[in-house]
Amino acid sequence: xxxxxxxxxxxxxxxxxxxxxxxxxxxxxxxxxxxxxxxxxxxxxxxxxxxxxxxxxxxxxxxxxxxxxxxxxxxxxxxxxxxxxxxxxxxxxxxxxxxxxxxxxxxxxxxxxxxxxxxxxxxxxxxxxxxxxxxxxxxxxxxxxxxxxxxxxxxxxxxxxxxxxxxxxxxxxxxxxxxxxxxxxxxxxxxxxxxxxxxxxxxxxxxxxxxxxxxxxxxxxxxxxxxxxxxxxxxxxxxxxxxxxxxxxxxxxxxxxxxxxxxxxxx
Numbered sequence: 676x677x678x679x680x681x682x683x684x685x686x687x688x689x690x691x692x693x694x695x696x697x698x699x700x701x702x703x704x705x706x707x708x709x710x711x712x713x714x715x716x717x718x719x720x721x722x723x724x725x726x727x728x729x730x731x732x733x734x735x736x737x738x739x740x741x742x743x744x745x746x747x748x749x750x751x752x753x754x755x756x757x758x759x760x761x762x763x764x765x766x767x768x769x770x771x772x773x774x775x776x777x778x779x780x781x782x783x784x785x786x787x788x789x790x791x792x793x794x795x796x797x798x799x800x801x802x803x804x805x806x807x808x809x810x811x812x813x814x815x816x817x818x819x820x821x822x823x824x825x826x827x828x829x830x831x832x833x834x835x836x837x838x839x840x841x842x843x844x845x846x847x848x849x850x851x852x853x854x855x856x857x858x859x860x861x862x863x864x865x866x867x868x869x870x871x872x873x874x875x876x877x878x879x880x881x882x883x884x885x886x887x888x889x890x891x892x893x894x895x896x897x898x899x900x901x902x903x904x905x906x907x908x909x910x911x912x913x914x915x916x917x918x919x920x921x922x923x924x925x926x927x928x929x930x931x932x933x934x935x936x937x938x939x940x941x942x
Contacts, residue, residue, distance in 0.1 A: 677907045679942040680885050682708055683740075683876055684935070685894035685902075686719045686726070689912060691930055693857050695729045698933035702733050707939055716740065716879055718872035720829070720852065720864050720898055722783055722790050723748055724810050740875030742783055743852065743866045743898055745826035747875045747882075757878040758785055759826070761867050765848060766820040769828055769865055772844040776837035780865070781807075782819050783827040788812075792819045800832025800858040828865040832858030841865075852898040854916060864898065871901040891942060893927075893935065895919050908941060 684690050691697040705715055717739040719726055726739050727750045736751035747757040761769070773780045781799050782792045790810040797804055804811070819825070835853060838861065842851045849865050856862040872894075880887045892899070892906035895915035903909040903922040911923035912934050920926065925941060928934030 677889050679713060679891045679908065680889035681876075681880065681891070682713055682715045682938060682942070683718050683872075683890055683892045683902065683906065684715060685872075685896065685899050686717060686721060686729075687856070688854075688895040688915065689893055689899075689930060690717075690935055691729075693931075696931070697733060698930060698935070700933035700936040701930065702735075704933075704936035704939050705735065708942065711942070713942060714738075714883075716876065717750075718744075718876060718892075718894070718899075718902060720827075720862070722810070723750075724790060725806070726750065738879055740872050740879065742827045743850075743864060744870045744872045744875040745783075745866060746785075747878050756882050757875060758824075759867060759870050759874065760785060760824040761820075761826070761849075763821055763825075765867065766825040767817075769845060769849050770816055770820050772841055772848075773828065773865075775844065776840050778830065778833070778837050778841070778863075779816070780828040780830050780863075781811075782816055782825055783829065784819065785824040785826055792816060792823070797830070798833060799830035800860065802858065803831045826866075829863060831856050831862045832860040833863065835861040835863075838863050852896070854896045854898065872899065873901045873905045876902065876905075891938065893938060910938060910941065 720743045778798045779794045789812045852864045890906045891908040892902045893910040897918045909924045911919045914929045927937040
């Protein structure tokens with residue numbers, strides 16, 4: 676087993692369960708890793724703001740790979756290490772594919788004042804829209820994808836029925852990730868082709884002089900597949916998606932029971 680130099684963790688369904696409910700032993704284990712000199716990096720489909728706020732409530736400000744690898748940012752300093760955006764033509768094709776299946780997505784962007792653009796009738800869960808707060812702006816999405824750097828499309832709390840057709844329409848154009856969420860429906864995120872959390876992790880490793888062959892990764896969803904495949908040690912909660920479980924080197928307890936803390940026995 677290689678000596679681990681970096682732990683990379685997903686958030687939803689991995690670090691915490693439900694609505695950001697984190698077991699006390701999880702935070703204790705995070706602190707114990709830091710005390711051993713092993714940094715922890717977050718890798719999530721969330722945007723910067725919705726990553727930073729719940730971690731800050733736990734007293735944590737780690738580096739983070741957000742939007743499934745589109746951005747790498749130090750949450751303590753807001754330093755940006757990496758940005759991976761759509762070509763404008765591909766962004767327009769993704770928006771058209773969503774609309775063809777009757778879904779109006781949120782459009783996540785790199786913009787000085789706005790993190791997310793939504794249309795007049797977004798298909799994402801109403802609580803999600805409210806949670807976006809001042810980070811969101813209503814606009815003409817067709818104009819947005821033509822004029823603003825687009826990092827990701829997504830929505831939460833939705834019936835998954837249209838997403839199969841969406842996957843078929845975007846094959847060879849973009850990466851489509853679908854998973855259950857705590858809104859009672861499914862999350863769908865669509866990122867540029869070839870992008871993954873692992874891409875962001877390797878950028879961070881290069882920046883900090885860390886060997887990517889010494890990474891332990893823990894995740895629970897289909898969007899963690901490449902992360903788990905490439906990590907030296909792949910750890911998966913017992914209640915994870917089947918696509919993640921089949922890649923596990925080690926299976927730990929659910930985040931509801933503090934399973935994340937079992938990482939301490941593996942490093």
